[in-house]
Amino acid sequence: MKLFPVFTALGAVGIAVGHWLTFEVAPMERTMRAAQRIFYFHVPSAWLTYIGFILCFGGSIAYLYNRKAKADAFALAAAEVGLLFGLIVVTTGPLWAKAAWGVWWVWEPRLTSMALLMLIFAAYWVLRTYGGRGEGVRRFAAVLAVFGAPNILFVHDAIRRFGGAQHPDEVVKSGLTNDMRVVLYPSLFALLIVFGLLLHLRYRAHRDQLTVRAIRRRLARLGA
Amino acid sequence: MSDQTSYLGVVKAVLLKDLRIELRSKETLATMGLFGLVMTFVLAFGFTADPATNRKVIPGALWTALLFAGVLGVGRTFAREAKDDAFTAMILSPAPRSAILLAKMVVNLLLSLSIVALVTPLFAVILQVDLTGELAGILGLLFLGATGFAVVGTPLAVMAVNARFAEVLLPMVVFPMVTPVLIGGVSGTAVLLGLVFAPDGLAPWVQGMVAFDVAFGVGALFLFEKMVTE
Numbered sequence: 001m002k003l004f005p006v007f008t009a010l011g012a013v014g015i016a017v018g019h020w021l022t023f024e025v026a027p028m029e030r031t032m033r034a035a036q037r038i039f040y041f042h043v044p045s046a047w048l049t050y051i052g053f054i055l056c057f058g059g060s061i062a063y064l065y066n067r068k069a070k071a072d073a074f075a076l077a078a079a080e081v082g083l084l085f086g087l088i089v090v091t092t093g094p095l096w097a098k099a100a101w102g103v104w105w106v107w108e109p110r111l112t113s114m115a116l117l118m119l120i121f122a123a124y125w126v127l128r129t130y131g132g133r134g135e136g137v138r139r140f141a142a143v144l145a146v147f148g149a150p151n152i153l154f155v156h157d158a159i160r161r162f163g164g165a166q167h168p169d170e171v172v173k174s175g176l177t178n179d180m181r182v183v184l185y186p187s188l189f190a191l192l193i194v195f196g197l198l199l200h201l202r203y204r205a206h207r208d209q210l211t212v213r214a215i216r217r218r219l220a221r222l223g224a
Numbered sequence: 225m226s227d228q229t230s231y232l233g234v235v236k237a238v239l240l241k242d243l244r245i246e247l248r249s250k251e252t253l254a255t256m257g258l259f260g261l262v263m264t265f266v267l268a269f270g271f272t273a274d275p276a277t278n279r280k281v282i283p284g285a286l287w288t289a290l291l292f293a294g295v296l297g298v299g300r301t302f303a304r305e306a307k308d309d310a311f312t313a314m315i316l317s318p319a320p321r322s323a324i325l326l327a328k329m330v331v332n333l334l335l336s337l338s339i340v341a342l343v344t345p346l347f348a349v350i351l352q353v354d355l356t357g358e359l360a361g362i363l364g365l366l367f368l369g370a371t372g373f374a375v376v377g378t379p380l381a382v383m384a385v386n387a388r389f390a391e392v393l394l395p396m397v398v399f400p401m402v403t404p405v406l407i408g409g410v411s412g413t414a415v416l417l418g419l420v421f422a423p424d425g426l427a428p429w430v431q432g433m434v435a436f437d438v439a440f441g442v443g444a445l446f447l448f449e450k451m452v453t454e
Binding site: 065116119120123126127130131132134135136137139140143144146147148150151155158159161 | 376379380383384385386387388389390393396397400401403404407408411428429432435436439440443444447450451452453
């Protein structure tokens with residue numbers, strides 16, 4: 001059975017349901033009012049960003065050890081999808097912050113470590129896009145991901161000591177009521193499906209590119 | 225001749241070779257040093273105010289200068305081995321690869337430290353900040369920071385030679401990567417200068433920087449075998 005159309009349909013329905021739940025069903029939060037609804041989009045996206053970069057880390061480690069183009073294609077796809085969800089996080093984050101705290105940005109561990117994580121993987125993406133296609137570039141990118149992902153633990157730790165405001169997450173987690181949960185988890189599930197679909201598509205695209213390039217090389221050799 | 229087949233023998237041989245060439249030509253030192261000077265003046269022009277404000281600015285200025293000058297040196301890590309494909313010869317030799325990396329890390333650390341030695345007093349003089357009381361502590365922090373920079377920057381610089389725009393990509397990649405030591409260094413320096421309230425003193429920052437240096441140093445040496453190929 002073809003799974004792709006099934007998951008695509010599931011993702012589309014899930015996103016629609018997620019939006020309906022977010023705007024119609026979710027309770028109005030007492031202090032942050034409507035702005036708190038960003039939560040149902042922002043928090044799952046942040047989790048998926050982390051998952052994307054962790055997968056990129058895994059693929060890169062695998063690539064350094066086995067040098068299989070597959071592992072590298074997977075790492076690249078994961079980084080791209082992670083970056084996409086990260087963009088959602090850093091766009092919705094300041095909007096929420098402005099509504100909740102009155103400022104767009106605070107020096108807070110989760111904010112800052114996410115921003116730096118994005119910078120590291122943006123560099124990864126720029127490297128992959130403009131740095132060339134050779135095997136050496138792939139190795140460079142893999143090293144970057146392997147160094148970059150764990151780096152976040154250090155950044156997080158350093159900013160925590162640096163001092164700063166509280167992330168609303170801490171407040172929200174403890175005060176998460178059941179009617180908020182029934183919105184959060186479907187929303188997460190829908191975004192997870194979209195994440196999986198995009199990852200699959202990008203991975204396949206990178207693999208196809210490799211195949212095309214290999215065929216071209218073979219043709220060039222036959223022609224010569 | 226020392227025993228060049230043992231691990232430390234290789235480290236020593238590569239290190240001494242690089243230092244000898246550098247001390248004869250002084251090309252990296254001269255360019256980094258001049259860049260450090262220019263940075264010092266640029267930052268001083270940008271930030272200078274009354275001495276009390278300068279005191280608040282100096283940690284950031286000092287660490288920015290170190291980072292920018294450092295990336296110049298790191299970018300030239302294997303510049304000499306680029307000629308005649310000497311790098312491949314080095315990698316093909318039976319010498320343990322991580323020993324070569326370790327030697328290069330030490331070279332970069334020494335280069336950064338010599339820039340620190342030049343830039344720190346210069347900042348103190350032109351920004352009119354008296355650092356004599358805190359100098360030892362600040363230099364200690366800069367040492368930890370330069371170590372963190374070297375252990376992360378050196379392997380990345382080795383890998384960067386394969387990419388187009390390597391000289392642009394390298395700072396872009398290295399700067400976010402060394403943020404933990406930058407935060408630690410700037411904050412630690414601020415603590416030393418009495419600019420912030422710090423009930424725990426310097427200890428948490430030093431611990432964080434040491435942890436970073438050790439983790440990434442060991443990680444890089446461990447992974448280097450897998451990073452480079454023939």
